[in-house]
Amino acid sequence: MKKLIDWIDQRTGMQGLLHEVLFERIPGGARWRYVWGSTLSFCFLVQILTGVVLWMAYSPSANSAWESVYYIQHEMTGGWFLRGLHHFVAQAMHVLLVLHLLQVIIDGAYKAPREVNYWFGVVLLMLTLGLGLTGYLLPWDQKGFGATKVATSLIGIVPLVGPSLQKLVVGGSDYGHHTLTRFFALHAGVLPGLMIAAIAAHVALFRKHGITAKQPYRKPEANFWPDQVLMDGVACLAVLASVVYLTVRHHGAELHAPADPTQPFNAARPEWYFLFLFEFLKLDFLTQWFGHQGELVGAIVIPGVVMGILAGMPFIGGWRLGHRFNLGFLGVVLVGAVLLTVKSLRSDAANPGFQAAVIQAQTDADRMVTLIQANGGIPRDGAVALLNQDPATVGPRLFAQHCASCHRYGGHDGLGVVSAEAPSAPDLRGFGSAVWLRGLLNPEQITNGFYYGGTKFRTGKMARYVQEKLPALKAKDPAAMASMIEAVVAEADLPANRAGLAARTPQIEAGRVHVSTTFGCTDCHAFRKADEDATAPTLTGWGSRAWMVRLISDPTHADFYGKRNDRMPSYLKDGRLSEREIGLIVDWIREDTAPGAWLKPVGVSK
């Protein structure tokens, strides 16, 4: 064994190298304050290990990036843990970098002759920020997409070269495949490559100049091995433990719904370590002092000046009071960043609109997973295509956009936003159900805001009928009333109402007779047979999918409101919505949204 080691050593000088690594001299002995550089190297090593394996499962293109990350997160054995480690170690690196920088500035380790080494450190800081920024886009989810859009827009405001630079970074004038391929090449190739070179230079120069020992020495001079190595190891372990804790607690890294530029994403925020910059751009003084140039100043000039001062610190440190200036400057920047971050978090916490958007984003993300699992995988068209067929996702969006200026859904616009204005048309939550119909037939409710309050039908025949005639009819025969409601509700055939239908059939049959006899509904409405004299919407198939789609398509059709229609647009006839879109709204209102029902191909049994 000894012979073998000697043989190798004579040809490589390995032992001398190892000796140099382990027996670096540390005046004053090992100290905890020296661990930061090692923890950062450790983090970088973890990022390479986890990153390479993630790379093996990642596919950078606009219709496979999110999908491949979904697979890593939800299908791959241990994928969520791997992804979580990569995600949280990246965050840890930003924290550790700040601590390392602080220690270097406080200990004066940036001064001559260590200027160049310090600059390599500044370069490493920028490379780390670059890796965070490029890594953030790769899942191609709504959050990463939104953040990248902002970041790349900011590049575009750089004078002269900005637009060209933006185009090169984005890989064209619009975001797409090449945005991902370029970001991925930067994230997995260029930046780590530069980082390895910079770390090598950083460590080599560190060794050349030796450690900047903190005075006064507490202990006699010692070697790197074993005390400092042990301390460094313990620090790395602590970092790892924190990261593993966060990974397990969050079950890996978050994955929002896939990027869809046609959908607003009101929960858009950068990663927390960029929040201070984000909040900085919101500060009033930028627009007040610099007017239209506010963004250029806030996003490019001021951060550039800060980086410039940071890079110039070795020179500043040589001046009288320079070191104190450096300390003070760094302190102000860090405290400012912390305050801005806190301000940002607090203003978001106090913003109900943002909170609703965060919940909506989570709902979309969860729904996406449900849909994929119900489908047994992602169709070749991609995950967005799957989401766009989903009534539970698209229905409320379309409702909010096209219906909610008059109608409400459970008091809100379908997406949870409550308007201060009174609705001018009925609330459609539960439309077609017995509860909804009972409310309509309640003399105290029919003219309130939930039903006809905002329409001209408030004083119409139906309202008068419910208020004047119906109470007596109901008092005379409550059972007939109940069966009549059952019969009309049976027309809707809501999925929620299908259970136990057979047992209710006799009651429904009886109710159908009451509709035309006891209650005289057929005086105005058609019911289960053609009626040319009908003046009110047909009750045949009332609340069913076909009935609702037809009504929304054209309420002015003779089967519905005809000429008496009150302001409701003919959505299909006017070209406002397609039949597919109307169907999605209807399915959502009817709560006919079970993924299994519409995702499984017809004729395939499982």
Add this chain to the structure above:
Amino acid sequence: MDATQDSGAQPRRRFLAEAAAGAVGACCVGVPLASGLVAWLDPLSKASGSGDWIQVASLSSVPTDGTPVRVTVVTGKSDAWTRDAAVPVGVVYLRRTAPAQVVALHSVCPHAGCFVDYQTDRRAFFCPCHDSTFAVDGSINDPRSPSPRPMDTLTVEVRGEAVWLRFQNFRSGIPAKVALT
């Protein structure tokens, strides 16, 4: 004898060798570097291909009371190797200003490029990122709004019952409205 010969010829010989080594080295590094650079610069030579007339909505779908309606612009689009006959390329807000006159506002915030949302209850546009706000006609309605310019308008034409527009994206963060090419 040899030594004297060398001393006379050496400076020139040395210079030639150095120049040749430099040239060979530059060639070896330069050719692959240049070939990479040319391909990397490819996006600069590609035009966005936007600005064509696209039919986006029917006139009757734009409310007559001036309330903006959000419309997804769908047209043919190439994305590197993918070509789609009809994909969403952007979102605009259409607003009726006269019986047969429609204004289109781009949904991308001129500040930093986020998606501007129309808030029905406030009757105003609001960007959730840096809190830029715009009036219903797209103008800046609050001096504290960080946006450097009003929402971008697009060229619209009402042809009979159909609303057509020329869809473009614009650079954000600058006071001037400059189309991305």
